[in-house]
Amino acid sequence: MNKNEYIPFLSEIVEVIKHTEIEYTFRMAYDGEVKPGQFFEVSFPKYGEAPISVSGIENGCVDLTIRRVGKVTNEVFEKYVGDKLFLRGPYGNGFDVDDYKGKEIVVVAGGTGVSPVRGVVDYFAKNASSRKDMSFIAGFKSKEDILFEKDFEFWRESMNVVLTLDAGEETKEHKIGLVTKYIPQLKLKEVKEAVAIVVGPPAMMHFSVLALLELGLQEDNIWISQERKMCCGIGKCGHCKIGNQYVCLDGPVFRYTQGKHLVD
Amino acid sequence: MGYELSKEQMNEILSQLKEDYLIYAPKCFQDGGRFSDTDCIRYGEINKIEEIVFDKKAEYSFKEVLLPISQTLFYFTEDSVKEADAPKQGAIVFLRSCDLHSVKRLDEIYLRNGFSDYYYQRLRERVVFVLMGCQTAFDSCFCVDMGTNQSNEYDMSIDRSENGYQLDCKSNQLEKLLSQYATNNLSVTPAYVTETKTRVNIPSNLSYQIGNSNMWREYDTRCINCGRCNFVCPTCTCFTMQDIFYTDNEKAGERRRVWASCMVDGYTDVAGGASYRQKNGDRMRFKVLHKVLDYKERNGYHMCVGCGRCDDICPEYISFSHCINKLENGMKEVMEHE
Ligand SMILES: Cc1cc2nc3c(=O)[nH]c(=O)nc-3n(C[C@H](O)[C@H](O)[C@H](O)COP(=O)(O)OP(=O)(O)OC[C@H]3O[C@@H](n4cnc5c(N)ncnc54)[C@H](O)[C@@H]3O)c2cc1C
Ligand code: SF4
C-alpha cells in the first residue's frame, strides 16, 4: 500500500518572526529535501488546510510566511502558541537554481510573492560567484507591508536591489511606484541570455512579463509561479487545473512559454 | 469461460457472494425520480438478481462505490490524527461498457497523476466488475464515437437470455463458484452496440483558442451552474476538503472530502475574493475541454466515455453532445479571426 499523503504530521514551531500585523514567518522543524517555491499544506484541524510556500530553507528548518486572510490562516495566528503545526508536503516543483546558474538574473516579486523567491534570491546572494549580475525588484503596498526587511540589507551587498512601495515618500531604501516602473530602467549586459523570475498577483505578473519582453528578454528565459485554489496539493481534487496542467504537480513554477497558452 | 444460469441459480450465487461483498447494481427507486410520480434508476445494494434494471440507464453512475459522495479521511483531536478504517467488505459492481471504461479514467487520476491516492486504492483493490451487455443504445448514448462501446476488462459479464442469464467469467475466484452450478460450457461474448442515435464529432484541430469563440456565450444565461452534469458523470473526479467538528466535544472532529463541481460557484475562489471563470459559459468551456481536449493531451485518450448522462440530467436541457458538435464551427470562427 502506498503512503497516505492526506495524513499531516506535527512539526515544531522553532521561531515566529513578525513582519507586519498580518504577516508572520513560522520557522518549522523539517528535515527532508525541499526546494524554494515548493509549498506545504498547513492544517488546522476543524478549519481546514492552506497551501503555503517555502520562504526559506535552513539546517533542519523551513520558513513558512503566512498572511492572515481567512479561516485557516486566522487560526494559525490565534492559536499557534501551541508550539506545533500540522503539515504535509512539500509539494509542487519549486525553482531549480541550476536553471539560473552562470547567467544574468532578474527577479521581480510583489507582496507575498516575495516568499517563494526568497530562497532563490538568498542562494544567489550567498553564492554570487555562481551567477553574473543580479537585480531584484520587490514591491509592497506601504512601508508597513515590507516582508524580510533585514534580508534586504544583506541582499543589497551583492546585487542591485530595488525595493519599491505603491505610495508614500521616497527614501534612501525605498523607491515609489509599481514594480513595472523599474523594469525598463534595468541595465542588462546581455539581454538575450538573461533569465527572469516573476511572482506576484496575476495582474502584476502579466504586466511585469510584458515589460521584460519589451526590454528584450526571451520568452523561454522567463519563469513565473502560479497560485490557484488547492484542496489536495497532489493532483486529485482538480481545483488547481489550468488547461492540461495541474498547478500543484506541474507547477507552481512554470516557464512563461509553457504557461502562456493555458487558459483558466 | 461461458455459462448459462437460471434466475434461481444466480440468486444462490449472489447470496454466497454477499458473505464477502457488497453488491451494487442499477436498481429502481420508486417515486425517487426528478419529477413527481417518476422512478429513479440509480445504484444501490441488491439482494436478488431481478432487482437489477437492465432496460434503462442508471441516471447516476456507479462511481460513488469508489469515490463516496462524502468520505471521512481521518479523525483528529488537537494534537493527534487517526486514519479512518477501510470498509470491511469488498464490492461487486454491475456496470455497462461505458462505465467500465470510466474506471480507467478514475484510475488515471487517482492511482497515477502524480501520487497514488491511499483511500481510492484501498477500495479499488477490492472491487470486482461485472459487465452488463448492451443490446441497444439509449437515445443520448454516444459510446461508439468515443470508442467505449466494448470492453474486455471485466471480471465477469452478464447478459439476459431466454433461460436466465449468460455469463462470461475471467476471474478464477468467481469461476470456482460458478462451476458449482454450471449447466453448460458455452462461448459467451457480452452484447455491445455498434451504432448510436446520437453522434459526436470532435474536430481534430480543437485547441484552447476555442475559448475565444462566441459559442460559449449561449451558456452564460442558459446554464444555472447547478453542477448536476458533474455529479452524474462517471469520469468527474473533483472533491473539496471539509473539516467537521463534533458539537459535544469541540476539540475533536474529522476531515472529509466531498464531491465538488467545476460548474458550481466557489470552485476557484481564493482568499481575498478573487475567482476564475465567473461566467457559466466559461465553466461550460472548462468542463467540455477537460472531457475532450486537455485530459487527452495529458493521458493520450479522451476523458468522456459518451454515457450521455449529463444530457439526460440537465434541468435546462443543455446537451453536452450538441455542444461537442458545435466545436467545429467554433474553431472555424476563431481561425477566421486570427
Ligand atoms: C502554491 C501556493 C502558494 C501559496 N503561498 C502562500 C504563502 O507563502 N503565504 C501566504 O500567506 N499565502 C500563500 N498562498 C495563499 C494561501 O494558500 C491562502 O491565502 C490561504 O489558503 C487562505 O486560507 P484561509 O482558510 O485562511 O482563507 P479562506 O478565505 O477562509 O479560504 C477558504 C479556502 O480557500 C482556499 N484558498 C484561499 N485562497 C487560496 C489561494 N490563494 N490559493 C489556494 N487556495 C486558496 C483555501 O484552501 C481554503 O480552504 C499560497 C497559495 C498557493 C496556491
Ligand atoms: S449544464 Fe445543465 S446540469 Fe450542468 S451546471 Fe449547467 S444547468 Fe446544471
Ligand code: SF4
Ligand atoms: S461528460 Fe457526459 S457523456 Fe461524457 S462521460 Fe461525463 S456524463 Fe457521460
Ligand code: FES
Ligand atoms: S490542488 Fe488538488 S489537483 Fe492540484
